[in-house]
Amino acid sequence: MEKLTCVLFDMDGVMLDTEIQYDLFWGEVGKKYYPNIPNFSKSIKGTTLPNILKKYFSDIPKSEQDILVQKLDAFEENMDYQEIAGSIKFVNLLKDYGVKVGLVTSSTDTKMKAVNRLLHFNNLFDTIVTASDVKYGKPSPDCFLLGAKKLNEDPLSCIVFEDSIAGIKAAHSAGMTVIGVSTTLTKEQLEEQKICKAIIPNFEGLTIEKLIKLIK
Numbered sequence: 001m002e003k004l005t006c007v008l009f010d011m012d013g014v015m016l017d018t019e020i021q022y023d024l025f026w027g028e029v030g031k032k033y034y035p036n037i038p039n040f041s042k043s044i045k046g047t048t049l050p051n052i053l054k055k056y057f058s059d060i061p062k063s064e065q066d067i068l069v070q071k072l073d074a075f076e077e078n079m080d081y082q083e084i085a086g087s088i089k090f091v092n093l094l095k096d097y098g099v100k101v102g103l104v105t106s107s108t109d110t111k112m113k114a115v116n117r118l119l120h121f122n123n124l125f126d127t128i129v130t131a132s133d134v135k136y137g138k139p140s141p142d143c144f145l146l147g148a149k150k151l152n153e154d155p156l157s158c159i160v161f162e163d164s165i166a167g168i169k170a171a172h173s174a175g176m177t178v179i180g181v182s183t184t185l186t187k188e189q190l191e192e193q194k195i196c197k198a199i200i201p202n203f204e205g206l207t208i209e210k211l212i213k214l215i216k
Contacts, residue, residue, distance in 0.1 A: 004212060006153040007094055008144060008176070009087075009125075010046070011105035013163035013184040016115070017082045019045075025075050029068065033057070045184060046164030048106040048137030076111040081118050084183060086203030091124055097208050102147040103128045104160075106137050106167075127151055138166040141174035148174070159215060168195050177215050 012018045023041045030040025034056065037043060044052050049069070057065055094101050103125045105112070109132050116122040127150040134142040148155045160171035163184045171178045172195045180187075180196035190199050198214040200206065 003157075004094075004097070004099055004159070004208070004215075006100045006102070006148065006151055006158045008102045008104050008147050008158055008160045008171070009091065010160075010162045010164070010167050011103055011107055011115070011121075013045075013084070014161050014181050015084060015087045015091075015103070015121075017084050017183070018079060019163075019184050021079055025072065033060070046106055046138045046162075046166030046170075048131035048134075049108055050131065051137045073108075073110050076108075077114055079114070081115055083119075084181070084202050086206060088119075088124065090203040090206050093208060100126050100151045100153060102126055102151055104143045104147045105129070106131050106143075108132065138164070139169035139173065141170050144171050144174040144176060148176075159211075165193060168193055179214060 009015055012022065026041035026044060030037060034040050044056070049072070053065055053069075057068065091101050101124075103121060105128070107115075107130055109130055112121075112128065112130050122128065127147060129143050129147045129150070131137055133146060134140070136142050144158070144160060145155055148158050155175045158174075158176040160167075160174075160176045160178050161181055162168045162171055162178060163181045165185070168178050168180060168190070178196050180190035180199040182190055182199055182201050187199050187201075190196055200214075
């Protein structure tokens, strides 16, 4: 990669420290519908809600699916959206450096509105891709390819920060350079995928110069 031009970020577990909260919500859902699956919340990490419903809840009545969606919407409206250490500052550093920045998330538009209202990510990022923008969510590369397209960038020139296996696979399939963030999974679990160019615990102390060294 000759020049740093475009960086794409996942949201939950990369920009925002929300995974423990989701573990509580989906853990309760898992106890009700899939008591035989240990750590049900872990099995859906990085997956869009439509894909979760299709894979795990297609057998329940549509009315019950709608209630689940409503409960999730209400839950996300009241979540505590704290940033992963240094994440917002680092995005601003990239922007000051002239790098295009995009957010590529499996989240719904409803949740995105809540985040924008509280943290103004719609002003922070040059473009945002949500679950409603693509037919196939992560691990399909579609969302990252769309992010690159919206920024008029070659996917091969994009760097992606991801924390989930589905997201890492999606970015890698898009031909992008992937940096793992070990917030949801351990450094060792991310290394097992043999996909990440580098792995960081968070964004504290990360500079443009350090990022360039990581991707060389």
